Amino acid sequence: MNSIHSVPRAGVRQYAGRALGVLLLGLLASCQGASQDAISVGPPQAAQASRSASSKPKPQELFGSGPVRVGLITALLASAGESQRERDVRDGAVLAVDELGGGQLSLQIENTDGSAEQVREAAKRLADQGAKLVAVSAEMRTTGMREGMHARDVPILVLSGTPTGSGNGSFSFVSDHIDSAIEGASYAAAAGRKRFVVLLPAGIAAAERQRLDRGLAGHGIKPVLTADAASVSGDASTRAKLKDIDAVVMIGAGEAEVGSLSALRANGHLAADAMVVGSSQWTTASYGRPELARSHLCLFGPESGSRMTASFRQRYERAADLDAAYGFDIVALAAGLVRTQGESGINRQALMSPNGFLGAAAAFRFEKDGSVRRTCAVYQIVDGKLSLADPAPRSF
Template identity: 25%
Template sequence: MLSVFYSRIAPSIDTLAQSRALRCLAVISLVGTLAACGTTAPPPSLPVVTPPEPVIETPVVETPEPVEELVATGLVPPHMADRELARVAILLPFSADNSSARSEALRLLHSAELALFERGSGNLLMIPKDTQGTPQGARDAAQAAVEDGADIIIGPLFGPAVTAASQVARQAGIPIIAFTTDTTVAGDGVYLMSFPPEIEVARIVEYATRQGVERFAYLGPQNRYGMAVYSALQDNAALTGGSVAAESFYTGDVEAMARASARLAEGVFEPLTPEEADELRRETWVPDPEAPFQAVILPEGGTRLRALGPLLISQAVDPLVVRFLGTGLWNDPDLLREPALLGGWFAGPDLDARTAFETAYRASYGNDPSRIASLAYDAMSLAAHLDGGERGFSREAIEEDQGFMGADGLFRFRESGLIERGLAIYEMRSRGLREIEPAPLTFEPVDAF
């Protein structure tokens, strides 16, 4: 029987999250046992384990403090007392002030449970801890995980929380697999299970270069995400022998986006005649060797991207001539309704693997997972894979050069703590995404990342 222990989760988790979680969880006192929902009945109630009161009347009596006992032996459920346990702490903002963070925490927890039931052995113990959505809460949660004997920590969700938790984990020699995209917190035992835009840009630039693109352009927001994409575009264009020939940034609403589009295309392209457009539609797209830039990357998603594409076309930047490129934000079925984006390319995870995960999640919990819920599934699957291995939860094992296959396809961690993913290339079509180059099934050996 697989077990999940709940320890020191604040009672302030909102009522909605509790009611959803209780469909699959039974919390017994401060520590309870989780059994799989559905086909099996929940296990019998376990006796409440209460630590002994410290002796204060006679200080000379050598009674070990409860914390010291936990550090030495680790958290042991009574029904698992005869097993050699591997403990996986998962740190999430269950009682954060932000309702979206609380909801995301629950979806991540569900995904980790799903992986535990599918792939875990009978000696794998999951211990959820509440970070409360704050750095101090994350630090306290990490300390509690150390005291419970955690062998590995999954989470937290946000960069500042990862920074705080890692200070405790590094001192205890416990690796962390976190969910933030903040690369500044990675390394020295902290690994980022995320979708960094840098690897998506590297993949799409490499593919576009093989199709003959030499000159790229950037049109996007001047925020942290946009600047990460811009820097990656510059770096990877140079690596492939190309260049960034034009760029235009904006901060604000559609009016700012329109002004930036005009700056990028001012005096650059002439509108196509109907005859020219018809001729180009009949031909396979090839980069125009005379064009000032042959591809433009648009690092937006949702309604903002649906506005940005037509704005660019209104400035005579026609996708029949200039290939529109995207990031993982393009992986959205609603965007297929925008004609300006049809024919555009972006790099993304393997859709077959993702579909299998979503189907299993939906069958277990009755709703759809969030886009990042699979990160917790893969992190717990990795812990289950490493459990019992000769290298255990060591950095050597986590940084396995061959990588691992997860809910979003192939991935591996490098010594830097950053993730490398095997991504496919997709083309936007009116009837759905078309895979034009599959994701790799293996990684090439590399010396550094």
């Protein structure tokens, strides 16, 4: 019961510097890989569940009856009305406790208006109920959560739209376009590319730039040039560096970025086999631009046709997106730790395992600063559409 099982890696690429093997929680591995034809999970009352999901949520909801409690705080009762993101996170978590709870977990959902006061009160209720893990899905300040939880040492997963390492027992649980660009660049490096140019979008935040630089350095990538896309040509000394560039990292795909990419090509700065790496910030409309054909994108999300995506569609009659996978993985993480390490297995030390975890949104692990790193599938733009080039690795 307390052992951790290894997960096979057949057919999965290695990122640069990645160890050949890693131990992952066996239960989380079961979230992925099953074909839709092999699935017979989820309640038969899919239509009823769908109607229930579309109704206005109650302030407090409880699912499962296991002794280990997981808490989820949402902003589904916001004055502006619930967002699809909040609903997807909530529904993914409910699905996971039904499928993976195994009589050991219960999920207490606190639906709030997103205000600091209601979040603090929700945290207090979760503390009073002895929650072992708490996730905050809403775009709200979480500074009062520790106060509300009576300073209990309970890990907190933060699903804010700006992933940053927070430390102090709090962990970021989302991956954004900066993470996407970093993982895409590491894929290019693993494919043998060495001379990188990084085109920065206008107005990139200092914190994002720092994360980008730190992430690239962590993969041993030292760009020949990192510059604002609108000024990539630079002065004579800058242009002198632009020789045999074999990888271009473009976080955005706006006019400035596309124009700079075209200039690099026209001026003969790119090697014949240069790889263009984008990010999750690229819009669907940008895929049709001829300048971006054959570009590579490293995108996070649930594996199409997996057990989780099939079960989600069966229950809620809509496709599971990345937010639904986040919700599912909150509970899957708790279920895996309890299954392998017992009821006391959910703690900061366990979450910091360098081996990482495998969930619906591929493999993930937490870094020392509380930030999250996630593997992603690599797609190539072919005829204006995404074509899967390499599935997301199932380990680190």
